[in-house]
Amino acid sequence: MTTPDPRTIAVLAAAGFPVDVLTDEQLQVFATLSEEELTLLLDIKSRLDDVEPEVQAHGSVAGGALF
Known part of the structure; x- marks a missing residue:
């Protein structure tokens, strides 16, 4: 197990x-x-942030686990 x-x-x-x-x-x-x-x-978050207006509308559907 990785050390925190x-x-x-x-x-x-x-x-x-x-x-x-x-x-x-x-x-x-x-x-x-x-x-x-x-x-x-961090790379995934960065790419999602780049398309934020499109992803933001789906935040409640996706659960917002990464945001």
Whole structure:
């Protein structure tokens, strides 16, 4: 198991992830992401942000898990 890295949460918050609404368990999962997983998640968020008006309308359908 990967050791939790609290810096990961700071990186996610800086990228616009709403970390303040996540449960402790969810934060634990995010804090244990590998460097590759974090990079992928940030890339996906960046691409979604690039098309925000189109994705934003579907936020309630998708559950907003990544936003």
